[in-house]
Amino acid sequence: MLDVVDMVTAYDVVVAGGGPAGAATALRLAGSGFSVALLERSRFDRPRVGETLAPSIQPLLQGLGVWERFVALGPLPSWGTRSIWSSTAPAAHSHLETGYGSGWHVDRRLFDRMLCDAAAAAGTSVSLGTSLIDCRYDGRWQLTCSNGHRLTARVLIDATGRSATIGRSLGARRIAFDRLVGITAQWSGVDVSAEQYLLIESVPDGWWYTAPLPGHVMVGMLMTDADICRHHNLAASAPWRNHLESTTATALRVDSATCLPTTPRVYSAASHRLVRPGDIRPWLAVGDAALAVDPISGSGVPRALRTAEAAATTAARLLTHPADAIPLTTYESTRNTECTTYLSTRADYYAIALPHPTPFWTRRQLTAAS
Ligand SMILES: Cc1cc2nc3c(=O)[nH]c(=O)nc-3n(C[C@H](O)[C@H](O)[C@H](O)COP(=O)(O)OP(=O)(O)OC[C@H]3O[C@@H](n4cnc5c(N)ncnc54)[C@H](O)[C@@H]3O)c2cc1C
Known part of the structure; x- marks a missing residue:
């Protein structure tokens, strides 16, 4: 043709x-x-960002005929999600209940x-x-x-x-529909063997996401709004690292890192x-x-x-x-x-949370109500 x-x-x-x-x-x-x-x-x-793949990826990759190619990449199984969302104790959600056994953490x-x-x-x-x-x-x-x-x-x-x-x-x-951005960096030399899950932790300016990657790497990402990022200069290394230190569980995940994180990069994560x-x-x-x-x-x-x-x-x-x-x-x-x-x-997601009376959370409360 x-x-x-x-x-x-x-x-x-x-x-x-x-x-x-x-x-x-x-x-x-x-x-x-x-x-x-x-x-x-x-x-x-x-x-490239977007490293955690939900369990539902398996039938989709099988449908494309690429499951063997995917497994050959050596992805890390992801056993579930823990979220510190509306209380200080993590809520755990296991992927074992999905029927596929696990999700995956991949190098995108x-x-x-x-x-x-x-x-x-x-x-x-x-x-x-x-x-x-x-x-x-x-x-x-x-x-x-x-x-x-x-x-x-x-x-x-x-x-x-x-x-x-x-x-x-x-x-x-x-x-x-919003102005969300992800400010992300990676740590290498992290022992991720006991960390094969996605952790989400809410903070006044948004929420943190951390996930292990193949090769003893941990990726960390602060999700906030573009104007809040600019106002607090959160894309710069020192403010970003200080912000991480204000978390309860997220900072602990990278305690074992043998080096400083890479320079943060900002990605648009806005819905449209x-x-x-x-x-x-x-x-x-x-x-x-x-x-x-x-x-x-x-x-x-x-x-x-x-x-x-x-x-x-x-x-x-x-x-x-x-x-x-x-x-x-x-x-x-x-x-x-x-x-x-x-x-x-x-x-619904943001309605569960709303733990902070700050612009990031108030905006989402207003959106949920409209
Ligand atoms: C911060 C952040 C975290 C995320 N985390 C997750 C997650 O954990 N799990 C998950 O499932 N999803 C996650 N996502 C979403 C996920 O990454 C995207 O939904 C997914 O990558 C969409 O795939 P796509 O092919 O549509 O677009 P993309 O992956 O963005 O691919 C678009 C491609 O087009 C190319 N391109 C652009 N312009 C041109 C041009 N003019 N000519 C040729 N090529 C061009 C780009 O180089 C790029 O490779 C996240 C997204 C963000 C921003």
Whole structure:
């Protein structure tokens, strides 16, 4: 299905973004016989966040046919979650009750790279270190990559994550629901053998998340709002470490670290929904680009893989029945329903907590009430 015309390479589908959502969408479409190109801006050589995978990831990886590749990465089993949320005593939730036995703590560079490798093995043309920088539609997508290559596609997939760069450049509107950020650093040389669980601890400015990673590493992350981060300069090493010292259980987890944490990095963790009223051009947003959720839900990566399945089915239908706009409408309305359900679940999470009369918690109380 692939032809080369005047140095422009033609594909059925071009996917921009090689995170879990983009790689899984490409893998499914290539596996169904379509010609697919996957463009990924990075080379998976920098740390990536989202390291704790819920037990529900197992059937999704099995459905993609990548379970053996996943196990070969040597992920750490995650036995459950402990949360210091609305009282000082940790509440424990075991993954043994889920039917899958455990969740997983992974190095996201390796995990995301593994999914891209699987997409390539299924026949996807994968370009790392390559961004999609321009797209126009004239009955076919005319696409320009950062390396100067030009591609055409019948269907375009925006899998660029929270930035939703492609969809927004096409005129879709991002509705933001909060200003959450994650300020994260890692410690190496930590004995994590007795620490294979996710710990969440609420503090006046937000909440801390700590989780072990393969290779005797612990990752720590302060989740707060962007304005609070700026006001207290929490992205700088010393204030971030002082803040950690104010916790009860979180700081104890990294007591055995043989070195200081890495310099903190700030990631947007804001929830948003990308809406595209009335646009029937053949493009779809998938994963965080379509709907980005609060990491408190622990559902980011499983959700990305689930929407990839829906996006692949919709894209396949657009390719085989180009005059039929119903699949696009159905896809968007399912994402809207997903968004409504998510907002109600998020309100429930924060309603359990509310332990501090501070802006971070008061904002969430107001959101839950509205
Ligand atoms: C602080 C934080 C903590 C989190 N913790 C968890 C967790 O513990 N568990 C969990 O399940 N989820 C967690 N998440 C959410 C999870 O990381 C995301 O839901 C998941 O990565 C979404 O996958 P995605 O493929 O949609 O987007 P991403 O993983 O963001 O991938 C998007 C990709 O697109 C690429 N890209 C961007 N623009 C372009 C372009 N123009 N051209 C080509 N490529 C481009 C980027 O380089 C990136 O690789 C967390 C998120 C944050 C912010």
